[in-house]
Every structure is written in C-alpha cells, then in structure tokens.
Amino acid sequence: MMSEEPRVGVFVCHCGLNIAGVIDVKELIEYARTLPNVLVAMDNRYTCADPGQEEIRKAIKEHDLNRVVVAACSPRMHEPTFRRTVADAGLNPYLFEMANIREFASWCHPSTPKEATDKAKEIVKMAVAKAKLLQRLETMEVPVTNKALIIGGGIAGISSALDLADMGFKVYLLEKSESIGGHMAALDKTFPTLDCSICIEGPKMVDVSRHPNIEILSYADLVSVKGFVGNFKVKIRGNPRYVIAADCTGCGECRDACPIEFPNEWDENLGVRKAISVPFDQAVPLVYTINRDYCIECFKCVDACGARQAINFEQEPEDIELEVGTILVSTGFDIYKPTDDSRYGYSRFDNVITAMEFERLILAAGPTGGKVVRASDGEKPHSVAFIQCVGSRDVNKYEYCSGFCCMYALKNAVLLKEKYRDDVEVYIFYMDMRTHFKGYEEFYRRARELGVNFIRGRISQINEDPKTKNLLIRAEDMMLGDPLELEAELVVLSTAAIPSKGADEVSRILSITRGADGFFMESHPKLKPLDTSVDGIFLAGACQGPKDIPYSVSQGSGAAARAATILSQPTWKIEPIIADIDSSKCRNVNAKCGICVKKCPYGAIKALENKAASVTAAMCHGCGTCVAECPTDAITQMHFTDAQILAQVRAALEENPEGKILGFLCNWCSYAGADLAGTSRFEYPPTMRAIRVMCSGRVDRDFVLEAFRQGAGMVLVGACHLPYDCHYISGNYKMKDRMDALARIFEKLGLSPERFRVEYVSAAEGVKFAAIMREMTEQLEALGPEKIKAENEKLRPTLDKMLSRKRKK
C-alpha cells in the first residue's frame, strides 16, 4: 500500500512549561532530527492551539511530509485533534502518531529532568518507528435503515417510542406481555405528586397505539438479532392469543361468558381474571387473550363473539422478521419476592405482603376495589408496618440500593394516613431515608407531619400470632440502641428491584454485557450512560439499574436522541481500526480451526468449513484479541499491526534494554491509569517504555517473547480489572489465559518470575500505577543488569526458535 519512502515530521510541544519545564525540548528536537526518515523536527509553545496546528499543516505542504508525529500530551487527549489537522492538510488522518511525553515523562519525572528527557527521546523514537509503518486507512460507511426496534414497552420504552416516532422514524415496540405499560401501569399513585399512575400513563399508551409510525408487537418474544449498527436483522416470535387481533373489538362479551377464573399476575395474584381476558381494563392493545393452560374449551367465548368471529383456537405462533438501524433496550426490572428469606415470613404468613401487592390493594381499580384488607380475615388493618431494604443493600442478597423504595414506602404511608386518618397507625422501619431529587424531601416531611412513625433499624425476625394472625416484628431501634418488639396487623415489605428474568437471554441475543448486579452495562458510566458496548444498541430505564418514573422517562427520551444520531444519517461511519484476515494464511481453509470465532467477544467473525474466516467489519470493535490468538498470524489489526508494535518494541529496547520495563497498556484502563499518574504528578522512576494497544487482548505472546529477546529487563501487561471492566467485554480474560500459559513457560525456562507481570489498573488508579512502577523498578535494580543479561542469554535460543516464524516475515 505504502511503497513511497516515509517522510516524517516531528512536532514537539512545550505545553507552556508543562513539558518544557522538565524536558530539554531543544535537545529533544536535535535528537529527533537524527532519527532515520525524519525530515523536519520543530517545537511550538502550544501545538494544539491554532498557530501550532497551522505550523504542522504548513510543514506537511512545504516538506511533502507523509507521516506526522506530535510529541505532546496523551493521545487520549489530542489524537482526534491532530488527526483532523493532518487531514486538513490533505494527509490521511491515520498517518499520524502521537508521542506522549507529558503524562509519561515530564509530569511523572519532574525531579529527574535528564532521565525524563532521555525517556522522551525514546518515546519519540518509538513513535517515529511506528509512524514509518503506518498505513492509510479509509473510514468505512454502511447504509442505515432508519427504523428502530424498542425492546420492552414500559414507561421508558414508551417514551423512546413516542420521541422517535415524532421525529419521523418508524418504530417497532416489542413487548413480551399482553399489554404495554410495564410496572407503571400497575401502580396506584405516583410520588411525590400523588397523581394516579395509569391516568398519566394511559394516555401515553393510547398515543403509542394510535401513532402512525409505531407498530406494537405485543405478546411476542425476541428470537435472534443479527447484523450491526444501521443494519440489524431481527427475528421475533409472536405468541398465539387465540384471538385475531384485527377482529377483536375489545368488547369483553367473551370474558363475561367464560366460566374459568385464574389468578391474575397483573394483580400480583391477589385477584382473578378469566381464561379469556385482558390483564387490565386499559390494556394496549385492547386484544383479548385465551390462556390455554386454564381454558376448558367449552367454546362459550366463540358463541359470545358470534359474528365477529375473532376467536381462533387454531392460531399458531407467528414469525416476524424486521430490519432496523438501531435497537433500544428497555426491558425494565422484576421485583424480588423474599420467599427464600425466613426472617420476613413472606408466603408463610398471610398478612405479610410486598409493596407491589400493596399497590394493587390500595388501587381503586384493584381486586379489592381499593380496600386495604388482610388476607387472613378480609379486615382492614389498624396498624401497618413497612419494612425497607428487603433484599436491597444486603451483601448476602442484592448489594445495591434499589433507589425508589424509600419514596414509595413514604407514598404508601401517606396514602394510608390520608385514607384512614387516625384509624391506622403506620410504621416505617428503615436504614437510611433516601429522598433526593425534586420534591422528594418535602414529601418526606409531609409523611412525618401526618404522624407516620419512623423507626431506624433493620428487623431481625417477624413472627405470627397464630390466633390473631397479627405480626410480631423484632428489630433494633438504632437511634436508642435498644431492641424493640412491635405488633402490626399488616406488614408490607419494600423488596428489591432485580434484573428482569429475561435479561440473560436478551444479553445473549444482543451480545450486550451485564454488570455484577445483573443489570445491563452502559458503555461508560458517566459519559455514555445510554450506550451499550455494541454500536447502535442503547439502554433506557430500569434495565440498566433501578430507576423511578421521571428518571426512566428522561432516559427513554435520551436513548431516543442517541438512536436518532444514527437513524437520521443515510450512512454510518465505522472506525477503520478493525481486524482483517488474510485468507491465504488462514488455517481454517485446510483444517478445522475457528479459534478467532471463539475468541471474538462480539461474534464478528465467521468461519465456514473449508473457507477462510471473515470479519464483519461493522461488528468488529477493534480489540485485536483475534489477532493475538491467530495461530498463523493471518489476522491484522489495522493501525496496531504486528510489524508496527514490534517496531516500537525494538525501538524502545535498542539501548540499555536490561534497565527498562516494557509495558503493553490497554487504552481504556491501564494506559488511562498511567495518564492519571502523570496528571496527578505522582512521581515514579523513569524505567517504563509504554506501548499503547486498544485492548490487553491484543497483546500477542510474540510481543513479550520479542521484548525478552531484545533483552528487556521486565515486561508488564496492563489491563482493565476483571471481571467486568474490559471495554471489549472479555479481552482481559483472553489475555489472562494467554499470559498465564506464557508465565508457566518462562518459569520452566528459568526467568525470574518478577520479570514478567500482568497487572489490572483502572483509569482511576494513578496511585496504583505509580506504586507498581516503583515496586518493579526496585525489583529490577535488585536483580541487577548482569543477572538479567545472563537469564536472557540462556533464554535466547528458545526465544529465537519460538519467534522464527515471526522474523521470517
């Protein structure tokens, strides 16, 4: 591709005194000029400022440069800036390389300017070595289907659907149950304004059903998703309702004729529904469903439906195929039922219920017509105790705070007080009252003013009085430090919000990750809270973690806006830093290999029998794990090729290799952690020479071998923390497996174990990175160059043999 001779320009930035205050910039420029293929080297006070950028553009034109190296801050800071600069001058933006001499030299070695300058020189040398091998890369464009699929029709999904549809995009709203609405449709009143939940959500649900751009696919399951951003192919299975949706008028005559009742899950099984029915009156779509598990097939409904002929007992599941450009996941949450925790007596004692069950009881349209009654005797309770944090904030159960329980307990307490006044005594057992957000604290005060009793303390046991069926609550009053026993006629448990049952399957089908808590993981907790690790798939609402209604609605709208950034484009640009397979080298042609297919965290590689494996460019995220794993080196990661990285290794270790630590740092965590050590001015010895890779999964065994062959004192591989921090889902695990095996080989070959190290450093762990550097340098000095040299000599023949394949290239 690049047959022309490289013509490199090096531009050193003073960054005011940030760099120039420690590093001898003049000396650095002089040094740069001596490097092969460097035509021009110059300095600037602020290279990133307009005049600095202009200088680069001018130099490119004047000296006909075809490679540019900027020695300045971290590439995580200004790489995009300078890529644009060189592109403005007509150079391919990928012919640019950055040398990080600020975070990695001047900032972390201020008291040793001489060593810092030497390190900066080698950093520039490594950058030039890589720059010479850089290749032109073209950004790819894929067409965009400007339709969206929303999975989950709760309030978050409804908000997304309406926003996207109003923007003019076609929206498919997939809902697994019979009606959209989600949990919100089952609630009584909403905090802190006490407006009726279905009264505010109902109209939205109707809007969805009437919107010309929205198609509701209810009572249907997600089967499979293939493709990539802009071009997803979705398979959906519509479950048979045994009622023809188009012919059902929702009149309910069939329901009246039906003799069979079964517990209504929508009512938390407190009430019943008919074998042919809708879960609740406001259901959208208003289409009846026959539950064949309960139906006795008397066909009275067929008679009742009469001429409308909407009932069809022969209905089969329907397969639906869609093509969409983006997917929004809003699958919501489930509610924990503490049947496995004997302390609460739930399911053993009639009068211990969950807060969701309480919602259905106090709801005027609920099974009891809004009467709060006890299951044991149907009587109104005179004392009600709410127990907070049931399952939540419990290290043995769900470690996180479910967020909205404090508020709904307050809300239910206020409703009870306002409904029954002095006829009911209300207690809330809590750990901490969490009433942040607008109007919540004021609501807390309202509850206190109404005479709700707040008891701070976790309960230890609930027992039942066998005669009265009242509950005896044993707890500790943390305010007084005294044990306490209280008798209540009804106990309401504020149970944890937990990941929805189907989350595992959705995560499998979409290849999106879940956190340790089981909720879906956002791409970045601060800056990309609505994105997933898969391009074109976004998150909204409680599927990402428990959220109340306003938060879910905002996220729904936010995710819609994120999706629209793609849907509004005719085509979508894809970063060219991806894997590319040389089919002439692929082993899968002759043998059954498929290692890359197994190792790819995104399912972006396909390997058909007796055919070379191939990468779906738009699905590849450019981690490079497959490249490192390929037994025949048939795969290349663009911009991080073996040749480029090996050139950096050799450049770094040309002089005094025994005194150096060669580090392979992943872009997102350990490199960022090292950056932070610099930004925080944590000083550490200047022994490290770092090579940036996108993911630790890219670190080929051969890189480590070559480093030791070149005489490196130590090698460090830095990765994101296990288990979930990897930005490429599982690249860090793949690296770990590979390096564990390599460490065993080194042990056999007599390498001192401290000379090869794998570390997990997060982007926030600057302190840890500096500490590792200090520790390793101490060990390096303790070993001494002589011992290292001797070990390396002993190792060399084996390494030569292991690397013979690579050197042939």
Next chain:
Amino acid sequence: MVLHAKRYSLTLDKNKCTGCGICMEICPREAIEVTKTPKIEGEAAKPPTVAISEEKCTYCGMCETLCAFGALSIKINGEHIIPVVNSESFPQLIREITVDETKCGVECAEIEDACPLDLIKVSVHTPDGKEITGANSRLNKENLEVTVNIDKDSCPCCQLCETKFPDSAIRVEKIFHGNLRINREKCPEDCHDCLDVCPIPGVLYLLDDGKVHVNELNCIYCGVCRIVCPEEGALELNRTRIRHTEVRSGAWNKALEKLASTKAMTKELKTKSGKRLYESMKSRFPPEVENDV
C-alpha cells in the same frame, strides 16, 4: 386458593366418595389424583383415595357436576357456586328420581334400608305434625302421613330401591349406561378386589368357581372396579351414554370423549345442535373416527 379478593374451596366428602375416578378422568387441569390403596394381606381391598391439588385446581366445577355420588363441592367466598354450570358451559347429570307419595304406606319405611348409600329417609308424622319413630309405634295407627326424602344430589341412581321394592313409590332412571364385562380367564386366583370396593351390593358376586360375576341390572358404571383391578384387561367397562342436561360445550364433548368414547361424543354432537362446534373441532379427530360415525 386464598386470594385477597376471593376465596375458593373444593371439598371432598370422604364418606360419599367411592374413589371411582370419574373426576380424575375429566379434570382439565389434572388436579385430581386417584391412587389405589395398598392392599393388606388377608384383608378386603379398600377403595382408592382421592387427592386434589389446590395449586392446579381452577375451581371450574366440572368434577362436581359429574360426581355421581355428590362427594365434591365448590365454594366461592363461602357460597356454593359451580362456575361451569352458572355460565352454561357444562351440563349437569340428570337424576330422574320420582317419588309417588300417594303410594306410600307406613310399610314404606322399610325402603330406607334398601339404599346402600343410606340416602333415603322416610319419616312418618301424625296429622298434627308429630314425628313418630320406631317401627312398632307406627303399626296400627291410622291417618299417618308419610314423607320420603331422598338426597338426590348424592344418588348414583343404581335403582336398587326400585329393584327391591318394585311396587314402591320410588322410580329411578340410570344416569350412566354402558356395559361391564369380566374376562374371568384373566382374573387372578382368589381375587375379588372389585367386589370389595363396589359401592352397590349385588352388582358383583362370587360363584362357586371362586370367580366374580356381574349383574348389570344395578351397575352404575362408576368404574371403581376397574381402578382396583390388578390385572390389565380383566375388567372391561364401556360407557355408552350419560344422561345430562342439554348444553353446547366443547368442554363437555371432551369430557364425554374421555368418559365414554369418541364415537359416543360424535354421535351426540350429530344428533344435537352442535353442528358448528363439531365443525370447529373436526381437526382434532383422526380421519378414521370421522368415517366411523
């Protein structure tokens, strides 16, 4: 099933239940299990036991309507309600029991003892409404009023009362019709388990050959004998007709198919106004059944 809004119960009167298993056969939820009572060596066979799963039961009431002995009872919120009957989605058994009280004389009292299930109560009153008890005190008294009370809901209509007292006031029509055959060559040696559990005396009897024989005159075709029979095929029971109130119901057709046969069901469908139902259910039948009818 206890819900906040409703309370459902299905109770089984073990004194009335014979363990015949009709309820199990027709339960659409497989909520009823009838199991043989383990036999103790040297003792007579005991009727099977019936267990109802509260979790599976939907309290539809089909079992109650079909129980010949009236042993099952559904209550919703304490009230006796049979949902399938209220909605006319299931028929009721027709128990045609007539009592001609004009024929009753004081000697009618004896008929009480004719009922093997103890369902007939004959009471004798003086004209001023005083009840007279004891057989002797009835004798030689004029102008006594005789009333016959029959617990009709629990009567399986064996006709034994009529058989024993052909001239009495009670006339009974059978509910279940059919045939019962014993293939005696298959009967195990000295086995009379069927006879032990049969609720109606005289239907099954032992002869000198040591084998059980059938007198179908009073057989109610309940089928408890078939359940306890240890030998496959030794006892053959076929129900051909069940007297029931007229109804259009797929659920009943299914039940009839289970209790009698597909043939009996299609026959009934053809003769009744169930044409459309028949059409809608046609796909469920194998073609040979179609042609058979």
